[in-house]
Amino acid sequence: MTRPAPEPERIQRLLIGLERLFPEARCALVHRNAYQLLVSTILSAQCTDARVNQVTPELFRRWPDAAALAQADPEPLIEVIRSTGFFNSKARSLLGMARAVVERHQGEIPRDLESLVQLPGVGRKTANVVLGTVFGIPSGVVVDTHVTRIAQRLGLTREPDPVKIERDLMAILPQQSWIDFSHRVIHHGRQICVARQPRCEICPLAPDCDYFLAASGKPRRRAARRPRRLLTAPRRRPARFGPKRAARRRRPAAGTPTRSRGAAGGRRPAKRRKVRKSRR
Numbered sequence: 001m002t003r004p005a006p007e008p009e010r011i012q013r014l015l016i017g018l019e020r021l022f023p024e025a026r027c028a029l030v031h032r033n034a035y036q037l038l039v040s041t042i043l044s045a046q047c048t049d050a051r052v053n054q055v056t057p058e059l060f061r062r063w064p065d066a067a068a069l070a071q072a073d074p075e076p077l078i079e080v081i082r083s084t085g086f087f088n089s090k091a092r093s094l095l096g097m098a099r100a101v102v103e104r105h106q107g108e109i110p111r112d113l114e115s116l117v118q119l120p121g122v123g124r125k126t127a128n129v130v131l132g133t134v135f136g137i138p139s140g141v142v143v144d145t146h147v148t149r150i151a152q153r154l155g156l157t158r159e160p161d162p163v164k165i166e167r168d169l170m171a172i173l174p175q176q177s178w179i180d181f182s183h184r185v186i187h188h189g190r191q192i193c194v195a196r197q198p199r200c201e202i203c204p205l206a207p208d209c210d211y212f213l214a215a216s217g218k219p220r221r222r223a224a225r226r227p228r229r230l231l232t233a234p235r236r237r238p239a240r241f242g243p244k245r246a247a248r249r250r251r252p253a254a255g256t257p258t259r260s261r262g263a264a265g266g267r268r269p270a271k272r273r274k275v276r277k278s279r280r
């Protein structure tokens with residue numbers, strides 16, 4: 001599904017609004033290095049950041065780097081991460097990721113998107129989180145559940161698929177804003193533009209938000225301006241009568257003088273029609 005790109009002025013207003021709302025927005029997952037953030041991001045799937053932050057101190061104490069995690073047995077790892085949900089598949093991803101990092105990258109977390117997404121359990125979202133947050137590399141826009149919902153509400157995309165949403169956002173946002181945009185939108189989604197009942201009444205993005213404007217029946221700022229001159233003919237007022245009755249109303253009464261139109265003289269006077277009838 002394609003749609004015209006939103007206008008640059010609106011994008012600028014949205015970016016400024018988000019910056020004013022959350023000037024210091026940072027990743028909520030507690031971490032000290034790329035390895036820790038990679039592990040935390042894998043664990044954060046279908047789980048809150050607060051819950052992940054509860055289990056990672058013990059995990060990092062027992063397996064402080066990729067080399068240590070690569071040697072871990074699945075059972076104790078599962079016990080540590082059990083409360084984050086989906087613990088069997090997450091344990092498989094963590095062990096696979098750690099072993100691949102040791103085998104392919106000498107235990108160091110790679111710094112490029114292509115290498116990161118080759119690791120087990122690591123998709124574009126996780127790779128963008130690590131590259132943007134730890135290394136400051138704007139490799140893409142992090143699209144999680146909050147970014148998905150808010151990008152759709154703002155009218156920045158109509159796509160439901162995160163990969164296509166990211167493609168749309170990368171096309172309309174300046175690259176230097178990609179990292180902060182994601183962090184700020186995630187904070188916005190947690191505090192104001194919440195899933196069930198967005199708090200539009202206190203949201204400074206409302207004048208540029210499709211969701212709010214559609215709900216309130218207001219036009220967008222730019223669309224609100226009316227053209228000074230009408231470029232098309234004004235619409236006729238609808239007739240209050242049917243076509244026959246309207247024609248009868250337009251016809252002059254018998255004996256009323258009519259304006260002459262050429263040799264025919266326009267409409268025939270009613271009197272002459274009466275004469276013709278009587279001759280038949």
Ligand code: SF4
Pocket residue numbers: 150153154192193194198199200201203204205206209210211212
């Ligand atoms: S105006 Fe409402 S729907 Fe739009 S971004 Fe703000 S809180 Fe979300």
